Amino acid sequence: xxxxSKMPTLRDKRRYVYFKIYCExxxxxxxxxxxxxxxxxxxFGEVGFSKGTFWIIGKEYNEEKGTxxxxxxxxxxxxxxxxxxxxxxxxxKKVIIHPCLVSGTLKxxxxxxxxxxxxxxxxx
Amino acid sequence: xxxxxxxxxxxxxxxxxxxxxxxxxxxxxxxxxxLENDGKDMKCIKDIKNYIKKVAKxxxxxxxxxxxxxxxxxxxxxxxxxxxGDSLIIAIEVDDFEVLRKIVDQKAADIIVDPQRxxxxxxxxxxIAKKMKENNTGLMITLSNLFSMEGKRRCMEFGKIKEIxxxxxxxxxxxxISSFVSDxxxxxxxxxxxxxMRELGVKEDKALDTVSKNYSKIxxxxxxxxxxxxxx
Numbered sequence: 001x002x003x004x005s006k007m008p009t010l011r012d013k014r015r016y017v018y019f020k021i022y023c024e025x026x027x028x029x030x031x032x033x034x035x036x037x038x039x040x041x042x043x044f045g046e047v048g049f050s051k052g053t054f055w056i057i058g059k060e061y062n063e064e065k066g067t068x069x070x071x072x073x074x075x076x077x078x079x080x081x082x083x084x085x086x087x088x089x090x091x092x093k094k095v096i097i098h099p100c101l102v103s104g105t106l107k108x109x110x111x112x113x114x115x116x117x118x119x120x121x122x123x124x
Numbered sequence: 125x126x127x128x129x130x131x132x133x134x135x136x137x138x139x140x141x142x143x144x145x146x147x148x149x150x151x152x153x154x155x156x157x158x159l160e161n162d163g164k165d166m167k168c169i170k171d172i173k174n175y176i177k178k179v180a181k182x183x184x185x186x187x188x189x190x191x192x193x194x195x196x197x198x199x200x201x202x203x204x205x206x207x208x209g210d211s212l213i214i215a216i217e218v219d220d221f222e223v224l225r226k227i228v229d230q231k232a233a234d235i236i237v238d239p240q241r242x243x244x245x246x247x248x249x250x251x252i253a254k255k256m257k258e259n260n261t262g263l264m265i266t267l268s269n270l271f272s273m274e275g276k277r278r279c280m281e282f283g284k285i286k287e288i289x290x291x292x293x294x295x296x297x298x299x300x301i302s303s304f305v306s307d308x309x310x311x312x313x314x315x316x317x318x319x320x321m322r323e324l325g326v327k328e329d330k331a332l333d334t335v336s337k338n339y340s341k342i343x344x345x346x347x348x349x350x351x352x353x354x355x356x
Binding site for chain 1: 146149150267270271275307309310311312313315316317319320322323
């Protein structure tokens with residue numbers, strides 16, 4: 001029997017954050033997620049960081065360009081930004097992870113990314 | 125309402141172009157470049173200004189400041205202020221609470237950097253907070269300080285910053301949060317910096333001011349707002 005989905009009133013509102021990595025070398029998704037969870041748990045603790053239900057979406061991560069999307073809830077958006085800010089190094093490489101755009105759905109976020117690329121405010 | 129974002133960084137000639145590009149990408153309209161209080165740097169400020177105009181062009185506006193560390197004589201600071209004029213900003217880091225009190229009372233500096241950093245007398249009290257509001261003296265919390273710490277020390281530092289945030293919520297003196305680094309890969313975007321302040325207890329509506337409005341308050345003597353005149 002299939003498991004029933006969560007009732008709409010019990011669901012958290014999701015937010016999708018598009019980020020860009022500034023680094024001289026390539027960074028794999030494994031390295032990124034390790035650094036993200038390590039820094040998050042250091043800063044907010046295991047219980048505090050679990051509230052976010054964070055997820056780095058593997059399909060959307062582009063290793064060449066260093067761009068990707070992370071999912072979080074609307075209440076923990078500031079927490080996510082703070083954690084990304086405190087990632088200064090990944091395996092000895094200095095990095096900046098810049099959260100460029102935020103949206104409520106993946107579809108809208110992708111549309112926004114296209115629009116911003118048209119304006120050249122997000123460089124490839 | 126359009127917000128202009130600010131940041132404060134250390135001036136480094138070799139990395140200036142990269143720094144300006146990153147600041148522009150992050151949406152910073154204006155940057156404060158700080159020099160260390162050496163005689164050499166002070167003399168060539170004009171050259172540096174011209175050089176920055178060439179490199180930065182229209183990318184960002186800039187202001188200059190001088191960073192002074194552990195100057196205990198307040199009159200030396202006042203003399204320095206007379207020497208350099210109104211166009212430059214003085215930022216100071218002091219470890220002694222009494223000296224800090226004197227500086228704020230006599231308005232000898234424009235910005236106080238990381239008062240929570242030193243263990244002897246930690247942070248500020250409500251008297252200094254009120255005085256800072258009157259004199260438009262800024263209090264700058266720097267990320268370079270937080271990046272240099274780990275574990276227990278960083279945790280304690282966050283606790284001290286939380287106390288400052290409580291005073292800020294009540295007295296609303298110009299509280300600033302900046303990168304204050306010389307390495308361009310340690311500069312962080314203004315919205316993330318504001319998010320950190322939210323996490324540390326600053327109210328929702330006041331958090332964005334720490335990266336935008338409060339910077340402009342320092343030299344402009346605050347937003348005076350509207351003056352209502354009674355009609356007799």
